[in-house]
Amino acid sequence: MTTIFLKNARIVDGTATEPSDPMGIVIEDGMIRDIGPDVTADTDMVLDLAGLTVMPGLIDCHVHVIATTADLGANAALPSALVAARSSVLMRNMLMRGFTTVRDLGGADRGLQLAVEEGAFLGPRLVICGKALSQTGGHTDYRGPYDNRDVGWYAQSLGAMGRICDGVPEVQRAAREEIKNGAQFVKAMADGGVSSPSDPVGYLVFSVEELRAMVEIAKGFGTYATGHLYTDEAIVRALDCGFECIEHGNLISDATIARVAREGIPVVPTNITYDILASSGARFGLPAESVAKIADVREAGLERLEKMHDAGVLMGYGSDLLGGMQSEQSGEFTLRGRYLPADAVIRSATVDAARVLRMEGQIGTIAPGAHADIIAVEGNPLRDLSLLTQQGAHMPLIMKGGTVVKKTAALR
Template identity: 60%
Template sequence: MTALLFTNARIVDGTAPERGAPMDVLVEAGRIREVAPKITSAAAETVDLGGRTLMPGLIDAHVHTIACLADLGANAKLPDSLVTVRAMKLMGEMLMRGFTTVRDVGGADHGLKVAAAEGFFPAPRLNISGKALSQTGGHCDFRGPYDDRETIKTGFALGALGRVCDGVPEMRKAAREEIKGGAQFIKIMANGGVASPTDPIHFLGFAREELLAVVEEAENAGTYVSAHLYTDAAIRRAVECGVHSLEHCNLIQAETAKFAAAQGAIAVPTLVTYDKLSSEGAAMGFPANSVAKIDSVRLAGMESIAIMREAGLPMAYGSDLLGQMHRHQSEEFVLRGQVMPAHEVIAAATFIAARLLRMEGQIGCIAPGAFADLVVVDGDPLADLALLTHQGRHMPIILQGGAFVKRTALN
């Protein structure tokens, strides 16, 4: 692998409200070797960035790479071969937007992770939960009120977001099976959802003893639990039971946000999915009864960001898009930028997300020893977050693990 020396780079990594002074960054063997005002290397290819912005590869901490259809019930019925090809296409597009790492919170399996890592197709680094765990009638049960067929217990389709389990023994077994199958954390559905047919938003789903059991199983395996959550009551309950990663959180209130922060939890808001489900969901095949649920969480999203920020609850970047709506992945930057300073928005997709993935110092930063996941941006995203949108149009160079995945001429 060719050594690279980036010169005259203005680093933006979410740690400061303004771009840094010009720096040089040396990349060797897929990792960052040195960061300094002036570096010389006779062995490295020099790339003069001419004062352009250099960012760590972006991290999206809430994706569903297998969700090639907006109708998740229909998606679960697709053949694995079709889902695999479509997932690789979706992941390739994510990478071209500058997302060099993504956390899949329901659906992707270890085989898809290995396929992404082998590099035959462009794809981000995958961090996976395997199948999300849901209760009967919960957010991964798409049978509807008139379908009383038994849920599948084994051999889950790749296109299925999750699996249904009820009671403490089933929860423990499901968690153990997902970890055995390569899950790096456990995802549970601990509140009602928008996409599923029989669980209003206020549903709490699992009993406390089920939540405590799955948290214990995750801790036994040296990892954590991520939970789908909307209401304040559900979030408080989940944090009390030891849940670490709080997905969505649209209806969180100040006291619960402070409590979650004190417990060391991390939130992953996903504003863009509700924005796009509201405007495009029906046309993309999102079920009508699901469209009707959207506004109950969408309209509170912006307020939740302000509440969590005031409480000091760290927030990682998440998009949670489905089907053709994946193209809006980067617009979460702009939405959050309406209520947060730009550098804090960028921090969500860099070092905060890296902390959530337990990869601090390896991704989400430009520092010696980190993976050489780097994105060059024409312009200053701290002044205009929209530079991170438009499908990577303003990103002439994207590097993953020290290898170019995109390289266009620097004018």
């Protein structure tokens, strides 16, 4: 049994506007056993965190760990072994930014998840949907005009973000197969997107019957369906079919904001990706036709943040970056901080993110019974969200599941 004691921990998790009083935290076999101002423990490993801010490990609710280049068509054609090797580097960098759990929205499989769990790859805890469900001519169909080659191989390519399924029977089979293969929820490309060639934003790709079929399969397996969604029409359509989470949501209307707040539907905005794609997408391999779509959703997404916050919508932290742009993963903190209070921004990557992932009490919190995912930050992020950026430069301690993955010499 391994026991670690953290003392003088002033905690920030987004549920208050000031850090807590100094606390003692007892960690036992990777879990938090006890916490409180008078808690102590007799152990050889004691870390004094005086002068630092202590936070739960951060959670990114929308990543693509297999997106090793912004040209996702090219990425899908890469050898799976090469994608896995590059993915291991992307995941390690995520962890070193303080993200101890990430939710992959298309591509990561049970193999990558096991590689992290077994310690072969150093990375965050992975929550996966397997391949996103798409359709001919939809988001993640990267063939473009005049190319009608069969894309059945997408389902077996680690570098492919999604798989193609047309018609209710194919949708049912694909959803069942992804869950059989380890998917923890179902993700559908239920609107057009930026990174693929033949699906304009607002393109109502799946039929209502297909959307309902995947929701039925997900619920039958005890989980939920989430959708890549931009326009209000597509969002309403998905909600009517039983979808229980919205990815992006840039063009959501005021009326639908009120609806999702009332019904408790989470939204995962991913605004940093549009900022970076607009400035650097072409340099990182995003095709020109994709770059041209960015303006359709960029400014609206930022304006909707305040509306959703004011309405009380549950929002998770999401980055959705591709290839070399993934180094900007933490930029969503400062971007949201221009529109929202710092505590709300932090909460989106801690307790609220845990709710989005349906892992309340397990992650995103420093409390008895939770995984010992803990980071220490120099300074107070409630006053300066940029302390959570710069590739973890201001994080002298990063701990995942009770294992110290980063500790600077300054800690004693």
